[in-house]
Amino acid sequence: MAVAGQVGSAYWSGCSPAREKYVASFRSLISAMTMRKQGARAKYLGIPLSTLSNYWTGRRVPSAVVLGTIYDAVHRSTGAVPDQLDQLERLRKSAARRNTRPASPWESSDIRAADRISGVSTAPSSPSNTAPAQGPARDRRSSGNGKVRETISALVAAQSAGDRRGVIGVAWSASKALTHEELCAGAADLYASGYSALGEALLLSGRERSHEDTMRLAITLIRAGLTSQAELVLGAALPRGGSGHA
Template sequence: MAALGHVRETYWEGCGADRRKYVKRFRGLVRAIPTRKQEARARHLNVPVSTLSNYWSGRRVPRAKALSAMYQALCRSLAKDEMPVSLCELEQLRSSAAKVSRDVKAASNVSSRMPLAGPETPALLSVPGSGAVPAPRPAADLRNVPSGIVGQTLEALNQAQAAGNRRGVLGISWSASKAMTTEELCATVSALDEGGSVDLAEAVLLGGRERSQADSMRLALALIAAGQTSYAELVMRSALPPELL
């Protein structure tokens, strides 16, 4: 978000032509709200500001139900002829934009926005079934809480991100992805997504991109059942050979 409450007009680097076309119209809808502050716009649409920011940049495309809810929220305060785009048109554009594959290198986006950890980076963290990886601090040791691996992983990831420890983020994501069950991975991704931490959710999923195609399909199906279809697409596409993408 830019200074003085304004928002950047740039698009997420992974946006293709279809997604940009949708985002342009979606931004027109958001601009119909009589304020230029994204926080106020988010409140008007009943979504977290981090979620709106992801929609605004094109990093994420809302599900049809979420888009309809935002549209209806705006309809309650604007006359029909004041709406800059119809829901039908927006949904058609959204449908095309949602088909655009997520970048399987999305985990690297975490790295690009966070500096390398310095010499003060704490030692190592181990999780069940994996080797040692960097962690934000020794207290976040998943070995001691096998029944609470989801909560501990969330805490460790958030601490690493807050500390600017990209090695910690990527290492914890890789290690936790190897140690977690399908259900635990779904719970972790859902919690991160709800909190607006899309980068971390993608990092957790892509941390296990070496998983077998059968395991990837099981995880994708579980994500679909949990309503996380965009993340299911990410898992499936990351499992495909490059020549099929």
């Protein structure tokens, strides 16, 4: 066990080779900080020491947003970092995909949304690869809702600009500000327009969504005819294996 203010040096026993490669790069980033103690580093980064310890050993992989925030903080403290963010993000995505432990509902939602957004192109997806949306997309209910229109415009603009973090931030904010019906309508419009990755991001970015809110959103999607999207939301929230305890 690590002493106070320190973290263990060994990799977590569940690390895959891809995760070990990512962790080595992450450690190189953190070690570039002028602070020598992990406690001081964690304080500067604004995260608990236990969280930094989990990132350091590979027990947990941060989301794209968290990794970007850490990278920016290290850059501010040193003026230079050993690895570029895009390289770190590629390694992080590979490590997250090969996660060997059951992720919490919040981690699963964040990782899946970040991975989808990181890989999308600046152009809409091909309609042939996007399931036709039904319900709200058919009558375009979102066109009459200013908040939904603004959210869709902000998501598309961020993606077109290649602003991965901006997409994640807009989606996360929308998950807090929009009702279940508005989220459903916005996602339906995005899927119908060929922006399936953005529709998925909008639905999966509610990392603090309660079980009750998740069920209500899923029901709203099902009633709108968006069954596969409802399954996506439920799959991100349920423990791996899809079963829980009564």
